[in-house]
Amino acid sequence: EVQLVESGGGLVQPGRSLRLSCAASGFTFDDYAIHWVRQPPGKGLEWVSGISWNSGSIVYADSVKGRFTISRDNAKNSLFLQMNSLRAEDTALYYCARDSQLTVAGTGTYFDFWGQGTLVTVSA
Amino acid sequence: DIQMTQSPSSLSASVGDRVTITCRASQSISRFLNWYQQKPGKAPKVLIYAASSLQSGVPSRFSGSGSGTEFTLTISSLQPEDFATYYCQQSYSTPWTFGPGTQVEIK
Numbered sequence: 269e270v271q272l273v274e275s276g277g278g279l280v281q282p283g284r285s286l287r288l289s290c291a292a293s294g295f296t297f298d299d300y301a302i303h304w305v306r307q308p309p310g311k312g313l314e315w316v317s318g319i320s321w322n323s324g325s326i327v328y329a330d331s332v333k334g335r336f337t338i339s340r341d342n343a344k345n346s347l348f349l350q351m352n353s354l355r356a357e358d359t360a361l362y363y364c365a366r367d368s369q370l371t372v373a374g375t376g377t378y379f380d381f382w383g384q385g386t387l388v389t390v391s392a
Numbered sequence: 393d394i395q396m397t398q399s400p401s402s403l404s405a406s407v408g409d410r411v412t413i414t415c416r417a418s419q420s421i422s423r424f425l426n427w428y429q430q431k432p433g434k435a436p437k438v439l440i441y442a443a444s445s446l447q448s449g450v451p452s453r454f455s456g457s458g459s460g461t462e463f464t465l466t467i468s469s470l471q472p473e474d475f476a477t478y479y480c481q482q483s484y485s486t487p488w489t490f491g492p493g494t495q496v497e498i499k
Contacts, residue, residue, distance in 0.1 A: 303488075312479065312490060312491075312492050312493045313428075313430075313436065313479055313481075313490040313493075314490070315481075315487055315488040315489065315490070318486075318488075327486050327487070329487045330393075330487070363435055363436075368441070373485075373486045374483075375424055375483060375484060375485070376424050376441075376442055376483055377483050378426040378438050378441040378442075378481070378483055379426075379428075379436070379438060379481075380438055380447070382435035382436055382437070383435060384434075384435055385435060
């Protein structure tokens, strides 16, 4: 069974940092690109960042570019999101989601499995 | 960036009704359009990919159609477990973008 389990969320002050993790199991981790998608409370979905199977290709939404860094450790079946200079508008439930493909920006891709999310709250 | 819109933003329907949700893209995305279902407190789940391909395990009452800039998700006979929010998402080019969602409620 495919499982994605996020952790690392919490309450953080504006301007501070937080590191999210996503532990994967039930599939061959390095056969897939993986993404972070977030959802502010009561609102819609926003794609944040994605990383290809071998970390060779990484993409970010403009809203987080320069502040967030995605990475993965295939030996540990883990995905990470380092979030710096956090803002109130980064408050959201952060999901990791598996790509249907190896590549991160492949046309026609979709998110075929999702974790349950970890909540990040940025507030003074 | 490609902007996605959905209509309606919400609808009320009864069990057994046929329901149609429309998604529009700000430019042509060919057939690179996916549909997700999200129930309260749960993660999204993919229903349809590539505009009309049914994801494995998804009931056949769900179907998708369209190409270019206009797409539809149809539920042929609404079931109690289908009450949820539905999102479209374009996979034509990054940044991947989602529609604002359509909430399907019980009448």
